Amino acid sequence: MHLPTPPRRPRTAPAPGAASRLAWLAGGLALTALGVVGLILPVMPGTIFLILAAGCFARGSPRLERWLLEHPQLGPSVVAWRSDGAIPMKGKIAAFAGMGLSIVLVSLSGAPPVAIAATVALVLAGALYVGSRPTRAKR
Numbered sequence: 527m528h529l530p531t532p533p534r535r536p537r538t539a540p541a542p543g544a545a546s547r548l549a550w551l552a553g554g555l556a557l558t559a560l561g562v563v564g565l566i567l568p569v570m571p572g573t574i575f576l577i578l579a580a581g582c583f584a585r586g587s588p589r590l591e592r593w594l595l596e597h598p599q600l601g602p603s604v605v606a607w608r609s610d611g612a613i614p615m616k617g618k619i620a621a622f623a624g625m626g627l628s629i630v631l632v633s634l635s636g637a638p639p640v641a642i643a644a645t646v647a648l649v650l651a652g653a654l655y656v657g658s659r660p661t662r663a664k665r
Contacts, residue, residue: 536616546585546586547585547586547587548583548586549586550583550585550586550587551582551583551586551587551590552586552589553578553579553582553586554579554580554582554583554586554587554591555579555590556572556580557575557576557578557579557582558575558576558579558590558594558600560572560575560601561573561574561575561576561579561600565600569624569627571606571620571621571624572610573607573613575605575618576594576598576600576603577603577604577605577607577608577639579594580594580595581609595608602614603617606662607640610660610662611659611660612660612661612662613656613659613660613661613662614661615661618657618659618661620657621652621653621656622653622657624654625649625652628645628649629645629646629649632645
């Protein structure tokens with residue numbers, strides 16, 4: 527005789543433990559620091575680190591996530607990205623300038639032609655992605 531199998535319960539994610547929350551919090555803090563440095567230095571992107579930091583804070587510290595999203599200088603670009611994947615025009619211009627500089631530097635570095643071609647191909651893919659995102663002015 528074959529016994530019927532009990533119905534499957536949907537799996538739910540276990541509640542994050544203290545170690546997990548601490549790891550997410552540490553990651554969020556490190557990424558926030560990188561994001562702030564990136565907003566100051568012209569050669570390093572800052573917003574991507576802040577977007578990742580907000581994701582870490584969402585899992586490790588909702589209070590810090592809220593702080594980041596409501597911060598007058600750091601929050602608007604993260605909120606714009608979360609709401610509709612928007613990149614402000616200033617960010618697009620900075621990204622395109624950095625991509626162009628990368629191509630110039632690799633071309634002048636004496637890198638083999640295959641490295642230059644790979645750089646150009648990857649930069650063009652990145653430029654197409656950045657260019658395809660909606661633009662929203664900072665509020």
